[in-house]
Amino acid sequence: MARFIARSILSTITTMLLVSMALFLLLEVGSGDITVKILGVFSTPEQRASYRAQLGLNAPAWQRYVDWLIGNDWRAAKRVGYPLVTATNPQTDEKDWWADVDGQLTRWKLEDGHLQALERQADGSTTSHLVSGKWQTNAAGQEFFWGLDNKNNAVKWVRGEGSEVWVLTKAGLRKAGDGPQEYIPLRKGLLRGDPGKSLQYGRPVAVTLFPRVRNTAILAGVAFLFIMPLALFFGIIAGINDGKPLDRFISITSLGATATPEFVSGIFLILIFGIWLKALPAVSIFLSDDAIFKDPKLIALPILTLTAVELGYIIRMTRASMVEVMDSAYIRTAILKGMPYWRVVLRHAVRNALMAPITVIMLHVNWLIGGVVVVEVIFGFPGLGKYIYDAAIFGDFNAVEAAAMLTVTIAIATRLVGDLAYTFLNPRIRYS
């Protein structure tokens, strides 16, 4: 048992690490030039290069992977020379980075070659004043300074070289001179709960992801509550009637349901309930964040669609396992002991029959998540699936990475739960 748990945990950690690397690599190879998407196709190569630098994309891949995983504030702090901390911005409610200069939270700004310190006040507002004597000189004779700008980057400003950057503002790209030459976009890293900023929305991924996850959790949770008891019930019924008309009926129906892709069954459901019967809303447009609680009908069709596909699959698994168990020698023993039929089924067969499907069902959570993506796209349901889809289409790799890691974590966690449930049900493992 201890061995089993230790193994599971070790393997989970390795798996997660592998997955994170693979994911990072894939997006690294593939996502193309994201700056084209953000700046538009008419941006010049020079503008794009400048913007890439501001996103920290010119750092080597391994460096960005480490940053992404465990953050880079510790690295930046060494350059800046002060501890880096976060403080809440009262206007946006998001966290900002500050350098802790002897107790005073400070950021800097270079204006016309003059360095200004922005100091955070207790109420969250800032005051600025000119500072001097901060510039250092390196071997090449450059005058430079490492500090924090007001966009949460650690920045290396170089004086006197006249280097220019393109800054993206709400009004478009603007040229700023005499400026920063190296950027470290500050982040705490995935392991510390900060997956970075969404490239599409410019807001922290963690903030935008949360309501989506909640909506999907409700959708999948309710579907799961529907599916499990129904699936186990029908699976067991079909299993004990192996080969009889009832079994044939349940098997073929569930086969049909599983083999029909979600977007097909979803559309049929829309046609039937949304267009012909006009009983349920055909799309799940959320007018407010908590629409899901105000109008539960919104998720009726998405749930039905998910149920249709998953129900069939789990019925088939349960049925197969039940048939096998009912054919086993110990069930024969129980029958020949003169046990009543339902006692044989419920006390002797069901527990053994559930062992095999439980792990498979838990593995199947991957498919469920896949189904969730499609269902959310069909119904316009603002959940995790649609989030991944939108982010992937845009190439918002910060968002894709975060959301994908989340789904992977869910998948692995459920698998772990499945393994544990299996251990619990199977005394052969529990007592060895």
Added chain:
Amino acid sequence: MVDNKASPVLQVKDLAVAYKIRGGEIEAVQDASFVIKRGEAYGIVGESGCGKSTVAWAVLNFLGANGYVKRGQIKFLGQELTQKSKSELRLLRGDQIAMVYQDPMQALNPSMRLGDQMKEVLTIHRGISDAEAEKRCAKMLERVYMPDPVNVMKRYPHQISGGQQQRVVIGMALLNNPALLIMDEPTTALDVTVEAAVLDLIAELRHEYDTAIMYITHNLGVVARVATRVGVMYAGEMVEQGTVEEIFKNPRHPYTQGLMRCVPKLGANKSESILYPIPGRVPPPGNRPAGCMFAPRCDYADNRCQEEHPALRALDNVNVRCHLAEEIDWRQWTPTEDVIAPPAVIAQAAADQPILEAKSLKTYYPVKGSSLKDVLGLGEKRFVKAVEDATFQIKRGKTLGVVGESGCGKSTLVKTIIGLEDSTGGDVKFLGFDITGNLSTRDEQVIKELQMVFQNPDSTMNPTYTVGQQIARPIRRFKTVPNDQVRAEVVNLLETMRLGANYFDRLPRQLSGGEKQRVGIARALASRPDLILCDEPVSALDVSVQAAVLNLLLEIQQKYDTTLVFIAHDLSVVRFFSDEIAVMYLGQIMEIGPAEAIYAPPYHPYTEALLSAVPVPDPTAKQKHIRLQGNVPSAINPPAGCRFHTRCPRRNLLPNGGKICQTEIPPWREPDDEHKIFCHLPTDTLTTFEPVISKEGNG
């Protein structure tokens, strides 16, 4: 003859059982009639495919969705069972009729505590309280000699040994004191010493509870030990029945006679006696002859036998289904020309040089621990000591038999020699080459000289390839003959195996078990090896086929001067087949020497216990009663000193109750030049042991 106080419990008359299959049905049982009385053990014997088990299922009316009783009656305590409804049957099952079958591990629910599985028999049928049921179950477990019953009831099946599982199953069957107990090969999956203890238990319980027992087995020795009356089944029919003494003393049906002739007697050997296989095989249901079922395989069959189906009829004290029963005298039987000529006494090999020599051979397997430490690789390394200090040699052209119960290391020993396992220590020389390493370290020439024959006919051949392809592979691999002669060589080998060239293009699934085993031997012979290791080559075969395969092995040994290592758990077969025998227990060779020396005193105490456990196919033989206590200890932590000391029944012959056995490794006693015994008991004491088997009257 009819005992008044013994009333019939089960009366089966003219029973026929059929299974519906696509496009028709097959009659698995065509005609079976018998009566079992209270307190009687009725043995049903026959080879596989004869319908023995089907009779048992029919009694319980548990024939699956497609089986049904086609004809005949089954009366249980006067009530007709075939007419009973499902719910009436349910009330009888487990209460009045109980059943025990072959594999106890499969028969027990793996995810339910043993106590719960036992208790429900009482709470459902008798409606008694849980606490009361618990008490009765504990008592029953005690009754079947289960150590620590209260604790065992809290365990799951996989936590106790196979022998103990079978005790639980038997105890469970007896809880409601059933009138009829059906046992279908209940000891076949067990080791011989465990089997002996279970058989003792069955006999004891039969006397105590006065239960009627229907005992199904293929093993004539077991029948002779447990049954009072015997029915012999062949191809779905009862062909002979009578008291066990009568059947064994004077078998009337040619099939029964054939069965008796093809098993070696314990103590018989190849130079003095011959095994006579029954030619042909049991006809499958659906393809059975019109006349006597046995006619195609019978030496006596005449025209009438081919055409007219014989009925079961009374003759003297037995019932027999044979037209010619009166005329046949089985003592006058001579083998027909088809039977392989008995091999002459093995010629003395020219040189007495040993072909294989092992000194202190050790094979350990590392075991994976289950604690957290072990997972992280910090734990102490532990080993299964599968073979410990094996020292022996084999001379060219001879056969070394290795016997022992499961887990004694005999298979590991063979795997180490052939190179499937690495040896851990010691020294092995084969034809002068060192073969302590595994196959990857060996020279092609050595590999080719060492081949193996396997146990299970169903897995010995690759189902994908034809017989010819599989035998040709080693020939091509080792280039024993030029490429253009491969086919001729394969045909030659097939003919040596008496299979004929037409087997060349057959696939394994078209062969019978015996034929597959012969192909397996042909494949082993194909590289013309000097030494063939046979791992239980006949133990999965029916007795009549077993004899044929053994004869073939003897023949090829003669023809090619091949040396054999022969592993088996059947002591009669090993005795018959081997020149020298090694007895193994828990990884250690306990006794080694010429075959005749092993089977007569002086013995090692373990050999003595093994011999006294073997079921002898002779109800009149007197066998010493020695039973081993407890289970075989784990090979990870084998007992210190003598590995057998925890179970040795002879230990107390030593001063101090054998304290020395617990601490010191025993010396090799050498009562003879070639005969060695690994025991603290001095040779003089060992010599005083009486022979295990003595026959009454004409030995």
Added chain:
Amino acid sequence: MEAMQSGLKLAAPPSRLRRMWKNISIIFDSRVGTIGMIMVLFWIVTALVSLFWTPYPPNATDFIQNTPPNIQNLLGTDQLGRDILSRLMQGTQVILLKTRLPWGKAILPGGVAIWGVLGSVTLGAVLGLNAGYRGGWTDQIIMQFLDALIAFPVIVLYLVVIAALGQGDLVVIVAITITGAPGVARLVRSLTLDIKTRDYIRAAETRAETIWYIMFKEILPNARGPLLVDSMLRVGYAIFAIGTLGFLGIGLPPPDPDWGNMVNEARRSIFANPLAVVWPSLAIASLVIGLNLFADGLREELSRYQK
């Protein structure tokens, strides 16, 4: 003996082709399997016919938009006025018959679903055989790698792969291969673990055969039954996945019509012409269900056959 031999000579040994047909024909013993086979054959025939003839050019916008079925357009027209039947027929080709290579107009015979499944079966079989037969560290590493792959929700993996490599037939094949391989590998591994305990494998080992000979000549052929059934199911999954990708707008690129994409496009005018959604949906469902039924029947018959 002689008579027996001559008797056997008369009955010539069955040719390979005959044996194969005998193996295939067991499917007719299963009603479910036969129905499945008919459904699959229907689409294969449709695909073959579409190579030479479709009612109209599938991409020609010659008709009135969104008309219901009529004599001219048996299944109606879509939102751009194209003949749905022609598009449906042409759509079978990329799935079952041809793969468009990115170099010029080069075409590879065998559809995207077929190649994707072949890819995952090949990759999975190699990994599974090695993991199962070698055991130990090899097994640990391969299984760890596969666990990581399995942990990816399939759709997310598709999205990421396609986001990374862009749209294209080959990309879809790669995506199907990657997502399918772990399942095949697990299956092959468990079959291998079973088969490797057989005595004929010991026999091969005692002949000191190479590890590749044992894996591919002794083990793999005996796994082909379950592997065939699994592949059949996988072709179904692949078509399912291609449809889903098409629906999400990231599937097989134009000009060939893609069933999933047809559903997606018709969805926008679902109120005007609901049937335009129904046809391609039915096409996908029937092909996938057919393959599933076929595989189910095959599995049932194979297990009966082996008994």
